[in-house]
Amino acid sequence: MYTLKKSLGQHFLKDENICRRIVEELTKCSFNNLLEVGPGGGALTxxxxxxxxxxxxxxxxxxxxxxxxxxxxxxLEDKIIHQSFLDIDKPFAEAFTVVGNFPYNISTQILFKILEWHEDVPCVVGMFQKEVAQRVAAKEGNKVYGVTSVLVQAFYNVEYLFDVSENSFNPPPKVKSGVIRLTPRKERLDIKSRRFFFNLVKTAFNQRRKTLRNACKSLFTSEVLQEKIFDKRAEQLSIEDFALLSYKMTDGR
Structure with a gap:
């Protein structure tokens, strides 16, 4: 058989019903190319x-x-890429869908890597630690709404599909899990540039308890900072608010 490695955040799915349910949700997407991230013991594979x-x-x-x-x-003989997902090149020349019980210790990094390929990844069905899944799906005004929420939702619609009990894994993690699906936004978000938008969102949430006027003062002119929206904190802004503000920035570094 095989051994479990805590250093790699390994918790292997053993619940056949959950495996079948993930595949059922996956097949609601249309795709020809499919990449599984972290197959582990092959329960989903x-x-x-x-x-x-x-x-x-x-x-x-x-x-x-x-x-x-x-x-x-x-x-699987010639179908396994023997690397960390974070280090691989784009695995298909054409568009591809991503699925997996993502290693929890790098799950947010996995999402950011997928964002680099978003134009070629029309669907993602992934299992995450529940609080991470909730964060990805959160809307403005929610206490867990943050950088990951905004950056993922700038490119994708996020559906929180279902919870998964810790007893569905071997060994059972100390947290519950959640499965989400990402599909492209119906209308492309109009941003000044990816660099400006990402910098704005990260700067705004870096001091999330401060108003935007104080948290982001290095990114805007003093005149723009007088606008009423800067009275708000980052968690009160919608994805569209951030997009509009990206056009008013003086610095995208």
Whole structure:
């Protein structure tokens, strides 16, 4: 078999019903190319390999799991990218969908990597620590609304699909999990540039208890800072508010 490695944040899915439910939600998206992130012991992989007419790849960093997966599922022989997801190049030349029980210790970084490829990734179905999933899906005014919420929702609609009990894993994590689906926004968000927008959002939430006037004073002229919106704090602004403000910035560094 294989061993569990805490250093890699490994908690392997064992609940067949959850595996089938994830695949059911995944197949509501239309795709030809599919990338599984962190297949681990292959609980989800065995269902994904049954999908018809799909060009499938999996990315797995753990040497031992790669050997196990190839031995258990011979169809994976030339379909495993043996690297960390954070280090790989774009795995398909065409558009592709991403699915996985994401390693919790790098799950937010996984999302930011996907954002770099957002034009080529029309669907993501992923399992996260519940509080991370809730944060990604949060709307303005919610106490967990933050950088991840805004940056992901700038490019994707986020659906919180369902909770997953800690008992669905081996070993059981100390937290509950949640599955979310990302699909492209119906209307593209109009931002000055990716660099300006990302800098604005990160600067605003870096001092989230301060008003925007104080948190972001280095990014705007004193005249612009007099506008009423700067009386608000970052968590009170919608995605569209941030987008509009990006055009008023003097500095995108």
């Amino acid at each position: 065995k269902y994904l390999l049954q999908l018809p007419n799909i060009n499938f790849k999996a990315v797995e960093v753990d040497d031992e799991k790669v050997v196990f997966l190839k031995k258990t599922y011979p169809a």
